[in-house]
Amino acid sequence: MTLTRNNDLLLQNITPDESFPVSFKELEAAAKEKMPAGAFGYIQSGAGGEETLRKNVSSFSKYSIVPRFLNDVSTLDTSVKLFGHTYPSPLLIAPVGMQKIAHEEGEIATAKAAATLGIPFIQSTVSGFSIEEVAEATGDSPKWFQLYWSSTNDEIGYSMVKRAEEAGFEAIVLTVDTVMMGWREEDVRNQYSPLKLGFGKANYETDPVFLSSIPTNDFDSIIQGILDNVYHPTLSWAKVMELKKRTSLPILLKGILHPEDAKLAIENGIDGIIVSNHGGRQLDGVITSIDALPAIVEAVGGEIPVLLDSGVRRGTDVVKALALGADAVLIGRPFVYGLAVDGQKGVEKVLENILQEMKVSISLSGVSALKDLRNLLTTNTPKAF
Ligand SMILES: Cc1cc2nc3c(=O)[nH]c(=O)nc-3n(C[C@H](O)[C@H](O)[C@H](O)COP(=O)(O)O)c2cc1C
Numbered sequence: 317m318t319l320t321r322n323n324d325l326l327l328q329n330i331t332p333d334e335s336f337p338v339s340f341k342e343l344e345a346a347a348k349e350k351m352p353a354g355a356f357g358y359i360q361s362g363a364g365g366e367e368t369l370r371k372n373v374s375s376f377s378k379y380s381i382v383p384r385f386l387n388d389v390s391t392l393d394t395s396v397k398l399f400g401h402t403y404p405s406p407l408l409i410a411p412v413g414m415q416k417i418a419h420e421e422g423e424i425a426t427a428k429a430a431a432t433l434g435i436p437f438i439q440s441t442v443s444g445f446s447i448e449e450v451a452e453a454t455g456d457s458p459k460w461f462q463l464y465w466s467s468t469n470d471e472i473g474y475s476m477v478k479r480a481e482e483a484g485f486e487a488i489v490l491t492v493d494t495v496m497m498g499w500r501e502e503d504v505r506n507q508y509s510p511l512k513l514g515f516g517k518a519n520y521e522t523d524p525v526f527l528s529s530i531p532t533n534d535f536d537s538i539i540q541g542i543l544d545n546v547y548h549p550t551l552s553w554a555k556v557m558e559l560k561k562r563t564s565l566p567i568l569l570k571g572i573l574h575p576e577d578a579k580l581a582i583e584n585g586i587d588g589i590i591v592s593n594h595g596g597r598q599l600d601g602v603i604t605s606i607d608a609l610p611a612i613v614e615a616v617g618g619e620i621p622v623l624l625d626s627g628v629r630r631g632t633d634v635v636k637a638l639a640l641g642a643d644a645v646l647i648g649r650p651f652v653y654g655l656a657v658d659g660q661k662g663v664e665k666v667l668e669n670i671l672q673e674m675k676v677s678i679s680l681s682g683v684s685a686l687k688d689l690r691n692l693l694t695t696n697t698p699k700a701f
Contacts (some may be wrong), residue, residue, distance in 0.1 A: 323618030323622055328670075336665045337657065340629040340650055343666065347418070347653035352507030355417040357688060359652050364496030364600025372596050375479075375604040379636045384682035392675055393685045396522035396644050399487055399566040399587060403458060404434040405671055408563075408685060410625050410646035411489060411570075414515035418656040424453045426655055429663035431457030433671070438462050438489055438646070441476065441681065442516030442546065449518070461560075462489040468529065470555065472545060475525040476563045481565055488563060489590065490556065493571030495549045498598040506647030511546065513540060520545075553584055566643065568623070571598075573608045577617035578635055587624035588621040595648050596625050606637060613641030631643035631673025639689045 337343040346358050362369025396406045415422035422444040423437075430437040439450055445649035447461060466472035503509060510516060515536060520526045520542050529535055530541040531607045542611055560567055568586035571594060572578055578589055589606045591612055605626040616622050624637045625646035634645045647670060654666030668685040683689050 322479055336662070338669065340653075343650060343653045343657065347656040348574040348635075350656045351418065353505040354503075355510070355694070356656075357502040357506045358417065358500075358508055358510060359656075362596035362600065363500055363598055365457050365605050366370040366596060366600065367595055368600050368602050368604065369596030369671055372593065372605050373461075373608075373629060375606045376627060376629075376633050376636055379606065379633070379640065381635065381639065383679075383680060387682040387684070389684050391684055392676060393491060394671075394678070394681055396686065398644060401458060401486055403436060403644075404529040405674075406634065406642075406644040407433075407667065407671065408436045408460070408623070408644055408646045409438055409651060410648040411440040411491070412648060412652055414444055415652065415655060416515050417510050418652050419659050419662075421659050422596060422655075423450055425607045425660040426651060426663050427454045427457070427459065429651075429654075429660045429667065431455075432664055434458065435667060436460055439480075439485070440464075440516075441519055442511065442542070443518050444515050446518040446522045447476070447479050447485070448522065456484060459483075460484045460489055460568075461485045462491055464491055464494060465545050465555065466526070466545040466548060468545050469525070470558065472523060472526045472529065473559065475523055477559065477563050477565070479519075479523070479562055485565070487588070488559075488564045489568045489570045489609055492557065493494035493592070493594050494547060495551055496547045497601070500595070500597065505560045507531075511542060516537060516546075517542060517627065517688040523695040528580060553580065555587070557584055569620075573603055573605070573610045574614065578612045578615045580667040582616065582619050583652045586620065589616065589621065590623045590625060590646065591642070592625045592646070606633075606640065609637065609640045609642060628658035631675070632677050634670065634674045635677045635689065638686055641690060653692065 335389040337346045394405045396403050424445055427437040433456045438460045440462050442463040443447055463473055463639050517538055521538050530537045568588035568590055569581050569586055570590035571592050574587045581589055591609050593602045603626050624642040624643045625648055628645050637645045650666050651663050654662035
């Protein structure tokens with residue numbers, strides 16, 4: 317429970333030396349200045365005609381906050397409990413691969429920034445630093461591991477999950493919307509693949525099962541092995557159930573958009589869902605997360621946590637997602653741009669700004685505990701299904 321003191325926020329932000337970009341637009345522009353075109357394009361762009369990329373952001377404005385007044389909002393509790401852990405805010409860092417293309421300190425800088433705020437860092441399978449390196453750099457701050465299933469050998473995935481468990485990670489996020497790579501025209505235009513350049517190899521080149529599955533352990537062989545494995549058209553519910561048996565960590569499925577898949581997740585003993593369209597990078601023309609959320613929340617009926625990402629740009633987006641029933645929200649591109657602009661400090665600044673706007677917006681909505689957002693906010697909700 318923190319006392320909301322608006323004056324502090326103003327004193328902190330309006331200072332002579334504050335030059336960090338404030339809005340998402342400015343942040344994106346500043347990141348573009350810092351990066352080569354191929355790397356920036358890889359981060360910024362979406363699949364196909366980028367319909368989903370655009371709608372991810374515009375969909376949020378379909379929902380309006382209807383605030384209540386004359387409630388005492390001098391205190392605010394933003395903490396959330398997920399899988400037995402209490403986190404200070406409902407924010408998590410979305411798994412984003414190959415962060416060294418944004419900044420040489422990549423995932424380590426991001427994980428350290430997240431640690432300063434107690435925000436769980438979700439590490440991607442295709443990271444520039446290994447599970448163990450991230451754990452070593454960040455001690456016991458909260459960390460989750462995102463798994464891309466390995467298509468040639470299920471044991472590679474089990475091995476990575478075991479390593480994450482041993483390194484103290486608190487949950488496994490299995491991404492289910494990447495059976496193949498989305499059709500990304502910007503990368504074709506720029507002839508750019510960070511995977512081929514080796515930016516995502518750290519967890520593979522340190523994995524004994526992966527290494528023993530490729531003919532030699534040189535760079536080309538490792539990259540070919542990753543390309544052979546990282547997309548996984550054979551992923552199925554049966555494999556998910558097998559993974560469940562191999563770990564004691566909670567498993568979340570990332571990329572769920574249909575309420576029937578949410579129900580199947582519960583039937584198969586899954587511990588949580590992340591409603592996501594991968595930031596519009598996979599199937600273009602797909603429903604936005606915020607539009608898919610209400611029907612999924614209804615289908616899940618409070619049995620397991622429902623998280624959301626894709627298109628979250630500011631604090632009020634977080635408020636809307638929570639009001640529509642999300643338990644927590646993942647931040648994606650905004651933190652990557654913060655990383656590109658100013659490394660760890662840049663990520664911290666982006667997260668702080670989102671958190672501050674979120675807190676002020678919750679208080680201005682007349683609410684002092686997250687759970688009350690659901691009852692007190694009305695939304696002009698179109699039914700997705
Ligand atoms: C550059 C980039 C790399 C990503 N890499 C991964 C990844 O390795 N694993 C994964 O599950 N999702 C990955 N994602 C998707 C994010 O986890 C998240 O779903 C997405 O960024 C949300 O959309 P937003 O950034 O527009 O808010 C990536 C997204 C971006 C922008």
